[in-house]
Amino acid sequence: MILPGDVESVTSQYLQLIDKALPDHVVGLYLTGSVPLGDFRPGRSDIDGVVVLAEPLKDVEAVREVHARLPAKPSFDVTYLTAAELASPPDPRQPVAFSLDGIFKQDPSGGPVGPVLWSEMARQSLAVRRTPGLVVHDDHQALVDFTRANLTSYWQPTYDQLEAAVADRPDDAVMPDWALPWVVLGVPRLHALLATGNIVSKTAAGEHALVAFPDWTGLISRCLSHRAGEPITFTTTDAKTAVSFGRKVIADALAL
Template identity: 40%
Template structure:
């Protein structure tokens, strides 16, 4: 995806970051690309983050890392939400599998890390190659960014087997957390998004995962899927579970477990 008009809540942190880093380290940031929900044309101010990949002119030295940290501190102070989350790399990194990247400066939930691997994964690379919103720099193409559909599928399968299987255990152990609105939005749409990739071979957003779930799974799951979409897209709308949060928690837990199992059954490879 090329350049697009940005929502105000997205334009503010991106422009603040670029103006600040350009003032302190001119020429350092050559490209800024948005991934995540924005790359699929979605942004919901109450729950979306602004996920980015910044392409630097060269591998940053200590002075450049300090400048990046200071620029993100300004963003955090002036625009604390939505979170401005992402990674800072060089163009050569994009031509290689993400596991070959060194530790990179990155941010998550407003916290800057001088060297880490946050966001360094096949999903980010494939979103960059196929969906990224360009804020600064040339539009990226699959000729420039590493992609491997088999690796993306294997990563997604592993995410279900590892992280999301652990989330299911947590939901079972903490029914009071499972009953919360955020759990429905995060879990139901999160696993549905991964199932969509394994079932179709195509990346989608969390909302896209929810819409996929409405056709992929039995109608008895529709209420909790609609609840998850409401939490994400129209959080101020009335909840069908307002008088029954325990039922929401039970259905969130059961649906998440079911989709994890269904996704794992699809296999880590297309063969």
């Protein structure tokens, strides 16, 4: 697979910098998310992935400096893990180093560690630097259980918050252009996983939703057009429609 230009540039720069800062320490770089799924959108998408370490990270400040030298956009968002950690079930209690929105961070209790990242790595990651003999633990039932929990712990409150935020706004008030595509294309990804067993991109999730939820074709299609780069204006009316759509998707997904 030929990498998009921005992705090729950032990953090459990262590997040059990290190899100089920590020689022989990074034994693998795998991309997850939109790039291997063929849904990377220049100017909109982040570069997601996993850095495989020869041993647990010790020189944290050297890695922080490497991330600080990378371009701000697209964000280079990776999780630092050893091959042994990837071969075992994810432990959300373990300390982890990662970058989010391009900023290097440390979390004493898991951060991005979870079944989704492990399954992405096992099923559809793209190797920029391949780790010899790498085996990644992939527990589909754990992925399903995590997805169901995420529907109720994250997405239901998100739609509640959206409903409250627009309750008193004029129907024709303009929404931030990123907000509606995020909520409208985000939750069908979880529905698609539970319905098909596959982790899909946001674009594929929207296409899945067009078939599964035809009553919302207009809003879904406009969100897909926005993701494809077209200038689309969303209003409070669209947000209220998105709330009813999201709640329907969640209820249907939990019934699968």
